[in-house]
């Protein structure tokens with residue numbers, strides 16, 4: 001990295017203006033830190049800025065999937081639906097940015113390309129694709145957990161003359177598919193949402209499925225009059241309940257989900273089926289709360305998976321298509337996909353399911369796509385092919401710590417972190433919602449982690465320290481615990497992005513903390529006791545253990 005005398009000096013660089021980056025700006029300002037946030041997009045919102053494909057919608061109830069830091073914001077914002085669509089969530093992000101005057105510290109249309117730790121100054125030297133250079137004491141990667149798209153790479157794609165769309169980079173100007181021959185590649189949550197919408201418009205829709213997803217009706221509905229004001233009176237209790245829950249969404253089951261207390265195997269079949277029926281009636285992510293061992297015991301899991309497969313058969317007319325749409329891996333080990341009329345789309349004559357396990361994609365031609373040896377003529381193709389989850393967004397930045405060590409190179413060997421927020425050798429660098437962070441409501445997690453980081457900064461500064469980094473042994477312990485917890489669940493029993501399986505060559509490891517939010521908070525609290533989890537440095541020498 002080139003040095004420059006004209007370099008701008010600030011306290012904190014924040015990369016990304018999604019929900020995490022926005023709150024980090026707010027918190028950093030409260031602590032009196034000067035900040036500069038860089039965002040690739042033209043506006044804030046992160047995921048909710050980029051994923052503007054038809055049908056994009058949240059599947060955690062909005063009153064829970066929203067900031068809790070401002071009681072005024074909670075009271076003044078009205079959600080129109082139980083699960084809002086992308087435009088409404090983007091408007092919410094815009095409102096937050098305006099209301100708290102956050103945009104003056106955000107530079108849009110700017111990609112951070114490099115962040116190098118300069119050991120002589122103990123500061124991060126950050127470069128952007130617009131040629132800007134900044135020197136910052138702290139560097140915060142608010143780059144998102146599911147934000148780095150996998151670019152579609154198919155033979156002959158450059159020759160394809162039709163329209164091409166990527167769900168995660170959807171154009172601002174809404175394309176129309178009316179009467180067109182369209183293919184969707186990918187049947188994860190994004191594919192399922194876009195298929196449900198495009199099926200209503202397209203003349204012919206081909207769904208190219210490699211792995212089916214378990215689905216459940218979302219059961220979205222408008223927020224009824226009176227419901228919003230009632231909810232607003234209960235925010236304090238709701239936040240408390242979320243904060244003490246495993247995953248940060250509590251409303252989905254009958255409007256108040258008690259934590260599961262029984263194994264699916266210790267109740268009668270009748271009781272079990274009744275429980276599953278209730279979950280399906282409630283919809284959304286409610287099966288996550290069905291029984292204590294749904295994600296721990298294969299036998300218990302199978303009872304839920306069998307139930308979900310029955311529901312697929314009930315909704316799809318053709319039994320052969322229903323079979324192809326039925327997953328054979330343990331349910332919940334890949335993301336459950338709440339949907340609206342997805343399965344019913346396959347009952348329509350103009351929607352065709354193409355099972356890529358029978359015949360893989362061969363190549364694109366100027367007129368369409370060849371699967372096996374059949375060519376399908378297309379006007380448009382939509383790629384919903386997923387993301388390089390957790391590590392991808394940071395890997396795309398040249399991040400170097402002490403000794404010029406590249407973070408990407410370290411993570412190519414094995415993913416390591418302390419508390420899902422930092423790693424040894426990269427002082428004063430933190431990430432939010434990144435590798436080894438809990439599988440938890442991402443907005444509330446961002447609040448917690450930003451609070452944690454800013455409190456740490458305050459305390460270390462009071463302590464006279466210049467730099468803070470993860471204690472190597474404590475980091476090793478946290479990684480071991482994360483992996484042990486992951487290995488005690490069923491997540492390793494399928495190919496999934498939680499384990500890095502969707503990226504060829506990515507080392508297989510538990511990328512999320514699956515131990516629940518309360519236990520995660522305990523880890524964070526313990527790390528702060530006498531600075532046990534960290535190493536502090538107060539001068540330009542190597543950092544020393546404090547405490």
Ligand code: N01
Pocket residue numbers: 057058059060146185186187188189190191192193208209210211335338356361384385386387497502
């Ligand atoms: O990505 P995915 P997503 N040829 O990785 C297929 C969140 N989200 O964007 O599984 C053919 O789940 C791939 O097939 P396979 C949510 O957390 C939330 O849909 O590799 N197919 C798979 O079917 C979600 O889990 C919401 O065999 C190829 C699909 O592409 C996460 O984002 C909405 C292929 C990718 O599915 C990611 O979801 C949307 C190829 N070469 C997203 N490469 C809500 O809140 C990949 N695929 C509701």
